[in-house]
Amino acid sequence: MTTTTTETTPVGGPTGPVLSATGVTMRFGGLTAVRSVDLEVHPGEIVGLIGPNGAGKTTFFNCLTGLYVPTEGTVAYQGTVLPPKPHLVTQAGIARTFQNIRLFANMTVLENVLVGRHTRTKEGLWSALLRGPGFKKAERASEERAMELLEFTGLAAKRDHLARNLPYGEQRKLEIARALASDPGLLLLDEPTAGMNPQETRATEELVFAIRDQGTAVLVIEHDMRFIFNLCDRVAVLVQGEKLVEGSSEVVQGDERVVAAYLGTPFEGAPGAEEVAEVEAAEAHAGAAAGAAAAAGAEAPSTTARTEDDQ
Ligand SMILES: Nc1ncnc2c1ncn2[C@@H]1O[C@H](COP(=O)(O)OP(=O)(O)OP(=O)(O)O)[C@@H](O)[C@H]1O
Known part of the structure; x- marks a missing residue:
């Protein structure tokens, strides 16, 4: 089904997803930039869209916002299929920023x-x-x-x-x-931290969380994996126009196909690394305390015992 119609068709209720992209395909002549991609964003979610250069991420955004008329597929906002016209998409409740600043x-x-x-x-x-x-x-x-x-x-x-x-x-x-x-229910951000220093990136992360907390769902394209994995409830990976994997940050980072196609070796400062270091330090400390207590002939403290049981 194409989105060339200008009618709006209810396909769900207001309680459903904010965004439902179904079977979105975009061909430029012989090149299929986006191939049958399905993606949902739910109220209160921050969803990431990642993938190598040329994977079709921006083309997909352009299909969502009516800049491109998808060759196939539909884009629905709060259950209503949108006509592929940028001003009508904005009016419906989807706003976006661009990879290259357009002020x-x-x-x-x-x-x-x-x-x-x-x-x-x-x-x-x-x-x-x-x-x-x-x-x-x-x-x-x-x-x-x-x-x-x-x-x-x-x-x-x-x-x-x-x-x-x-x-x-x-x-x-x-x-x-x-x-x-434009008081959007969904904000699409295309590489919001491109060219930023680490402080600016951190501030942007806080801003995106605040936007979500104020009731606007967010779909974000970004190459900064630390930013994406810290921020997103769910991440979808596009490779050569197709959705390869979709899941939590942990699932995506651990997926061998994603590592092979895009991530390569685990990136430095992966979320959880600090926590793992803290747990290891606490365990080492607890182990030392238990050892000292045993040497003194006393019982180990209960917190230490729990930590050891949990291992
Ligand atoms: N208007 C267009 N006409 C023809 N080909 C296009 C057009 N727009 C994008 N493409 C092609 O579609 C493919 C996907 O490009 P796209 O910019 O969507 O990738 P991307 O994942 O956003 O890449 P990047 O991470 O580098 O921004 C590329 O091969 C690109 O050359």
Whole structure:
């Protein structure tokens, strides 16, 4: 089934997944960039999409957001199949950022967020031209919401700066603020930490958690595996346009096919490494304490005994 129709078709209830992509295929001439990919994102989830360069990740995002009309397959938001038109997809509740920053460089930070707000304002052309009371009220409400988002992303102090004068990390944050201005139920992030230093990456991680906590589900493409495995409830791996594996960070990291096709040897600082080191240190400490207690002819403390039983 193709998504060339402009009708919206209910296929589920509001309690189901936020996003359901079903059998999404995208061909460019003889090249199949995305092949029959199914993916769901549920409310409250952060889902990662990873894979080697050219695997089809961005093409898949473009199919989800109506930039491309998939050759086959459907994309549904909250149970309603979406027409492949970017403005209708945004209006439905899916917002995105791009791999290459796309801000209005000569507009202020606040103005950039206000642009992202336009899908949620109802005032028409005449109202805007005449600047009637309805328009002024809507304008004030939009500005209030935009300022909330600038506070949320830590950019409020820069509201009047030109976007082009922001440091790189803040430009990426502004892109996120602008995407959030459409009050999405699902946010798609395409390589949000590309070019960031470790501090900026850590701040982005916190921001994504905060976005999820505020009720927006997130689907994120990223090559930084530490970021992905720390952040995501679920990770899907695309290889040569096909979904190879999908599961928790642990499942994906442990899958031999993913390691062979993409991850290679385990990356340094894998999540859990710190915890493993802490447990080992605690066990060594407990073992030493038990040894000392035995040497002194006393019973080992109960916590030590439990630790040993658990091994
Ligand atoms: N508009 C297009 N026309 C023709 N081929 C395209 C087009 N867009 C993408 N492709 C091809 O589709 C394949 C998938 O590209 P895509 O950019 O989706 O991969 P990706 O996984 O996002 O890669 P990266 O991690 O490098 O961003 C590539 O072979 C690419 O050359």
